[in-house]
Amino acid sequence: MKYNFVMLNTILKITNNLVGSMEKIVGKDNVLSSYEERFVYSTDSTNITNPKDLADVIVFPENTAQVSKIMKYAYAKNIAVVARSAGTNLCGACLPKRKGIILDFSRMDKILEISKDNLICKVQPGVVVEDLQKAVEEFDLFYPPDPSNLKVSMIGGSIGLSSGGPHTFKYGSTKDYIIDLEVVLADGSIMHTGSSCSKNVTGYNMTQLFVGSEGTLGIVTQATIRLIPKPEAKRVMLAYFDDLEDTSRTVNEIISNLITPSVIDLMDKNTLKTVESFYPCGLQTDKTAALLIEIDGFKSNLDEQYEKIIEICKNNNSSYIQTASTKEEEERIWISRRSSFGATAKLAPNVLTEDVVVPRENIVALVKGIQEICDKYQIKTCIMGHIGDGNIHPNMALDLRNTEERLNFERAKKELFELALSLNGTLSGEHGIGCEKSEFINRAIDSNNLKMMKQIKKLFDPKNILNPDKIF
Numbered sequence: 001m002k003y004n005f006v007m008l009n010t011i012l013k014i015t016n017n018l019v020g021s022m023e024k025i026v027g028k029d030n031v032l033s034s035y036e037e038r039f040v041y042s043t044d045s046t047n048i049t050n051p052k053d054l055a056d057v058i059v060f061p062e063n064t065a066q067v068s069k070i071m072k073y074a075y076a077k078n079i080a081v082v083a084r085s086a087g088t089n090l091c092g093a094c095l096p097k098r099k100g101i102i103l104d105f106s107r108m109d110k111i112l113e114i115s116k117d118n119l120i121c122k123v124q125p126g127v128v129v130e131d132l133q134k135a136v137e138e139f140d141l142f143y144p145p146d147p148s149n150l151k152v153s154m155i156g157g158s159i160g161l162s163s164g165g166p167h168t169f170k171y172g173s174t175k176d177y178i179i180d181l182e183v184v185l186a187d188g189s190i191m192h193t194g195s196s197c198s199k200n201v202t203g204y205n206m207t208q209l210f211v212g213s214e215g216t217l218g219i220v221t222q223a224t225i226r227l228i229p230k231p232e233a234k235r236v237m238l239a240y241f242d243d244l245e246d247t248s249r250t251v252n253e254i255i256s257n258l259i260t261p262s263v264i265d266l267m268d269k270n271t272l273k274t275v276e277s278f279y280p281c282g283l284q285t286d287k288t289a290a291l292l293i294e295i296d297g298f299k300s301n302l303d304e305q306y307e308k309i310i311e312i313c314k315n316n317n318s319s320y321i322q323t324a325s326t327k328e329e330e331e332r333i334w335i336s337r338r339s340s341f342g343a344t345a346k347l348a349p350n351v352l353t354e355d356v357v358v359p360r361e362n363i364v365a366l367v368k369g370i371q372e373i374c375d376k377y378q379i380k381t382c383i384m385g386h387i388g389d390g391n392i393h394p395n396m397a398l399d400l401r402n403t404e405e406r407l408n409f410e411r412a413k414k415e416l417f418e419l420a421l422s423l424n425g426t427l428s429g430e431h432g433i434g435c436e437k438s439e440f441i442n443r444a445i446d447s448n449n450l451k452m453m454k455q456i457k458k459l460f461d462p463k464n465i466l467n468p469d470k471i472f
Ligand SMILES: Cc1cc2nc3c(=O)[nH]c(=O)nc-3n(C[C@H](O)[C@H](O)[C@H](O)COP(=O)(O)OP(=O)(O)OC[C@H]3O[C@@H](n4cnc5c(N)ncnc54)[C@H](O)[C@@H]3O)c2cc1C
Pocket: 044, 045, 082, 083, 084, 085, 086, 087, 088, 089, 090, 093, 094, 105, 125, 146, 147, 148, 149, 152, 153, 154, 155, 156, 157, 158, 159, 160, 161, 162, 163, 164, 165, 166, 213, 214, 215, 216, 218, 219, 220, 221, 341, 342, 430, 431, 467
């Protein structure tokens, strides 16, 4: 579209009004509106920036009342609103596709209550996941969902995507811990979705509707979270294999021996090599794959399980098992796993991560298929993920400025989704859909289900102002 002088002046006036109105609600110190600031907020960890899609203003609310006022204003004027916590999602879930307001929740970062008797806590959306975990550990309690970037990712974003992590295999993901949400709806009204009771079948399960809804149905301003007692102890090991089938058989055999590891994660050869070259921690780089296995529970129960797992690994041709007998050794094994994204990021200017999931029986076909697709398109890829859940993350290193590489990534992504669907899997286990996968959603969801989802969206957000152009 070509802008003439009069049109530009009108746009400027509307934006100035918007900025002024936001400053009135939250104060000048809680508003950003310069071009540079809006540019920074035009992307998230997905690596896509479109300079045409800049938000008009970034607002840092400090309480629910302010969020409600902002939504009333946006609703009256049909302005898009994108909720943002740490902005580390990997699916374009925070991109301001229709300009408008970005609500940054980093200043609503208080843990309001931890109740050991009720096994719950109440938090604001800007609380960092690791800070919450540490705070509840002081009470011998445990909040298990642990996205690998838990040092920065926040509860609001975790709820937006129902984030998981290595502990999901035994403990479930964010959706399994949220029991009540305070939500500001599109028109600014405030609603509670559940209660402080961990059991509740009083009406529809509205809480679960909001968890994983990517900010498209309402804005979360407070969450009540179920907690569990902290496991007394844990043990960690890294078992290497020369063959993927052996790796997968080991996982199945551990489970059929009635052991539920708290973590059972996979790293492929490229991941082992890449991590070791940038963050040397003694990994064996000539192996096909490694399993990071953690068990937890009472100290007195762990030795027997640990020995049994070692026996199962050896029976399935594990060529080397790195055990950990001190905290430092445990930490070294964990650092290798948590460094995999960072290490891949050193291979090329951009890393794009996918998040496909299949029934566990199809995991070998998935991993081999991903390797073939990425070889075909010459994309350097480090594959890791939560093998116990069938959830695999190919971390693809490339240069998005290079048109051919970008096109190859798009082709590989499409084939990757087709592969997962052909193996009875789906598009995302924990990263969400955002705008990056929305064009594929009709392939992955039953058409009547999708129709219902769109009606739910319309009911909650009739003007389509809440994070538009995401999921669908
Ligand atoms: C290095 C790296 C490792 C990662 N590892 C994992 C992993 O192991 N497991 C995993 O699941 N994910 C992982 N992720 C993806 C992502 O970081 C997580 O899902 C994370 O929990 C998102 O939190 P955030 O605070 O960054 O959310 P954001 O990116 O800010 O937001 C995510 C979504 O939630 C919505 N949202 C944010 N705040 C609110 C609110 N107050 N109300 C309503 N909606 C809101 C946003 O609109 C958006 O749709 C990883 C990402 C990176 C970069």
